[in-house]
Each structure stands twice: as structure tokens, then as C-alpha cells.
Amino acid sequence: MAGHVDALYIFLLIVTGMMTLLIFVCLIYFAARYRHRPGVRAEQLEGSTPLEITWSAIPFVIFMVIFAWGATVYFKERTPPDDAAEVYVVAKQWMWKVEHAEGQREINELHVPVGRDVKLIMTSQDVIHSFYIPAFRIKQDVLPGRYTVEWFRATKPGVYHLFCAEYCGTQHSGMVGDIVVQEPAQYEAWMNGGSTGPLSVTGEKIFAELGCSTCHRTDTQGRGPNLQGVFGKPVQLEDGRTVTADENYVRECILDPGAKRVKGFQPIMPTFQGLVSEEQVNALVAYIKSISAAKPGHADEKSKTSASTAAPQIREEVQQNALPNAQSNGSQVQ
Ligand code: CUA
Numbered sequence: 323m324a325g326h327v328d329a330l331y332i333f334l335l336i337v338t339g340m341m342t343l344l345i346f347v348c349l350i351y352f353a354a355r356y357r358h359r360p361g362v363r364a365e366q367l368e369g370s371t372p373l374e375i376t377w378s379a380i381p382f383v384i385f386m387v388i389f390a391w392g393a394t395v396y397f398k399e400r401t402p403p404d405d406a407a408e409v410y411v412v413a414k415q416w417m418w419k420v421e422h423a424e425g426q427r428e429i430n431e432l433h434v435p436v437g438r439d440v441k442l443i444m445t446s447q448d449v450i451h452s453f454y455i456p457a458f459r460i461k462q463d464v465l466p467g468r469y470t471v472e473w474f475r476a477t478k479p480g481v482y483h484l485f486c487a488e489y490c491g492t493q494h495s496g497m498v499g500d501i502v503v504q505e506p507a508q509y510e511a512w513m514n515g516g517s518t519g520p521l522s523v524t525g526e527k528i529f530a531e532l533g534c535s536t537c538h539r540t541d542t543q544g545r546g547p548n549l550q551g552v553f554g555k556p557v558q559l560e561d562g563r564t565v566t567a568d569e570n571y572v573r574e575c576i577l578d579p580g581a582k583r584v585k586g587f588q589p590i591m592p593t594f595q596g597l598v599s600e601e602q603v604n605a606l607v608a609y610i611k612s613i614s615a616a617k618p619g620h621a622d623e624k625s626k627t628s629a630s631t632a633a634p635q636i637r638e639e640v641q642q643n644a645l646p647n648a649q650s651n652g653s654q655v656q
Contacts, residue, residue, distance in 0.1 A: 323474065326395045327459040331352045333391070337384060399460065402473035406439035407428065411519065412605040413444065413451035413464040416493035418484065421601060423608060425519045430499035432484065434476055437508035439474040443569055443607075447600050452488035455501055459489055476503040526607025528602050540613065546591060547584045553614035558585040572607050 356364075409432065412419040420428040434440050444453055446466040453472065454461040464471035478480075486497035504512065524634035529535055553572070556564050560583045567572055574581055576598065592629035598606070 323395070323399050323459065324400065324459045330388075330395055331392055332561075337388075340620055347581075392500055399472075402441040402471060403439045404442035406473055407434075408441050408443060408608070409434075410608070411442050411444040411453060411464065412600045412604070413453070413497075414447040415449065415491050416486070417492070418453070418486075418497070418499050419601070419602060421521055422513075423521050424513060425521055425524065426513060430484070430579075431502060432499070433502045433504060433509060433512050435506045436479055436503055437506075439473060439475045441471060443469050443471055443604070445469050445573075445600055445604075449490050450488050451486045451490050451497065453574035454485045456485070457482040463488060469573060470568075472508055476501070481505050496503055514557055520612075521605050521608040521611035521648065522610075525605035525607070525612070528598070528605055529609055532598070534606075537591070545588070547587060549610055549613060551614050553611045555614075557582075558581060560585050569607050569611075572610050576603055576606060607647040 323478075358513050385570050408423045410423075411432075412421075418430050422428075426433075442453065442462075443463065444464045445468065446464045448466060450466070451464040452461055453464050455474065458474045458476070460474055462470050464470060473619045480503055482501040482503065484499035484501050486494055488494075490497065529538075534546075537544045539550045540548060540550050552567050555567055557567050557571070558564055561581075565582060571582065575591075577593060577595045579593055580589055583589055
């Protein structure tokens with residue numbers, strides 16, 4: 323983004339610089355040309371339509387150019403490419419915790435390879451912070467209670483400053499780090515050193531440990547919605563609204579399940595607010611995402627055939643399970 327942002331910024335400097343120059347040249351010229359001279363009476367002029375149209379139309383065109391150009395750059399900067407590598411960032415007083423989808427964790431450092439689109443999915447454990455990489459010309463507030471996103475593609479290997487750009491308490495000025503941009507081979511080597519396994523696998527474990535998998539079953543429809551293939555798709559809610567199952571929606575469902583309940587399901591899910599850390603929520607989101615990742619090619623065919631052949635079996639299973647499930651469910655909830 324740096325090239326685009328700089329080009330726009332230089333354009334603004336040139337336009338405002340020329341305007342300033344024009345104003346001062348006119349000021350000095352008019353001061354000399356129309357200075358007070360003994361015996362010469364000032365002549366009063368009132369209004370000039372051509373002049374007024376000119377000084378309205380020219381700035382209007384210039385401002386519209388700035389607006390269109392700025393909007394283009396803004397939307398480009400705000401829209402991460404779909405295939406970007408995902409990195410989770412958790413801010414806290416006063417450090418940056420980073421977790422790669424592959425499972426690598428870092429503190430106050432972010433390793434990325436040259437030339438790859440990287441999407442940061444960020445949240446805060448306490449107050450508002452801001453993830454700012456001046457060299458990449460990107461900055462985004464990091465808020466408690468929701469995800470915000472920013473993205474970049476590093477073009478040159480090197481180490482770049484990372485700053486917190488939102489006053490967040492005593493050590494705010496020390497909440498800094500490094501973005502380490504490496505050649506792909508170097509990056510692979512770094513990535514292979516001491517990973518704990520992909521984030522989605524960690525998420526799958528947490529999903530099982532917390533008992534999510536007893537209701538959100540993947541083989542058949544349980545008491546909660548089947549989460550396979552849900553991510554990124556529209557979801558019909560009980561109150562008639564339709565929302566997209568994005569990171570923020572999944573997060574909200576974990577921490578405040580009643581807020582946006584899926585149509586056709588009972589409000590039996592307990593909240594996990596306070597029971598799971600930000601890192602665990604991230605892992606869960608990564609897991610939900612991983613079971614919805616589109617398999618290129620015959621995903622449609624596959625779901626069609628499995629739906630037609632497996633349907634009777636599933637129905638049978640549901641009937642068998644319906645009674646004991648419902649009872650155990652009731653006692654659990656109460
Ligand atoms: Cu975190 Cu300032």
C-alpha cells in the first residue's frame with residue numbers, strides 16, 4: 323500500500339503547496355499594485371459571476387479527484403484478499419501476542435515471507451490499542467470484545483517497526499515490536515522450528531474439551547447447528563435477520579450465544595465468556611473456519627451425493643438419539 327498512499331500524499335502536498343504559493347504571490351502582487359497613493363481614490367467593485375464560478379469549479383474538480391483517489395486507496399487497504407495468510411493478534415497491556423494459523427506463536431514480533439498477502443485478525447484483552455506499521459502505511463485500532471482486520475503484502479526483506487498507536491496506559495510507548503520480513507526459504511526454516519501444530523487443530527481440541535462437539539455435531543444434526551461449511555455463509559437468525567458467519571459472528575456466538583441465535587434452535591447454549599481466553603477463541607474461530615474451507619473442484623458434487631445417500635441413515639440416527647439426548651440436555655441446562 324505504501325506506494326499508493328505516498329502517491330496520494332505527494333499529490334496533496336503539491337496541490338496545497340501550489341495553492342499556498344498562489345495565495346502568497348497574489349497577496350504580495352495586490353499589496354503592491356493597489357497600495358495607497360496620495361490623491362488616488364479606491365474604487366469599489368461588487369460581485370463577478372465568471373470569477374466566482376471559476377473559484378468554485380476548479381477547487382470542486384480538485385476535491386473530487388482527491389475524494390475518488392482517496393476512496394480507491396482506502397477500499398484497497400480495507401479489503402484483504404480472500405487467499406491471504408491469516409495471523410491472529412491479541413493485544414494486551416503492554417505487548418503484542420501473535421499466533422500464526424500454522425501454530426507458531428510470537429511476542430512483539432511477526433515473521434512473514436516476502437510477497438505473501440497477510441491478513442491480521444486482531445483483538446484486545448483489555449483496552450484499545452492500535453497496530454501500526456509505518457513502513458507499510460497501515461494502522462488499525464485493536465478493540466476489546468471484537469475483531470478488527472488489516473492486511474499487507476511485504477515487498478522487501480528487512481525488519482520494520484511495529485508501534486502501538488493508541489494511548490493505552492503507562493507503558494504505551496514501550497508497546498513496540500518488529501515485523502520481520504524474510505525470503506521464503508528463510509521463512510520456511512523459521513516456521514519449522516518448534517511449532518505446536520496448526521491453530522485449527524488446537525481449536526479442534528478445545529472444541530472437544532469444552533464439549534462443543536456434543537451439540538455441534540459434524541456427522542448429523544445435533545442440538546446445535548452443524549458447523550461444517552457454515553463459515554463465510556449467510557445464516558438465518560431466529561429474529562428474521564440474516565448475518566454472514568464471519569470471524570466476529572463466530573466470536574459473538576461463543577461469548578454471547580443469545581445475541582444472534584440461529585433459526586430453529588433452542589437457546590440452550592451457555593456463554594463461554596470468562597471461560598476461554600482470547601487465544602482460545604482465536605483457535606476456535608480458526609477451527610470453525612477450517613471445517614468450512616472450500617475444497618476446490620467437486621465440493622458441490624460431494625455434498626450432493628452425500629446428502630442423497632446418507633440422508634436415510636442420518637434420519638434414523640436422529641430418531642434413535644432424540645429421546646435420551648433431549649432428556650440429558652434438559653438436566654444439563656438446568
Ligand atoms: Cu497499546 Cu498503546
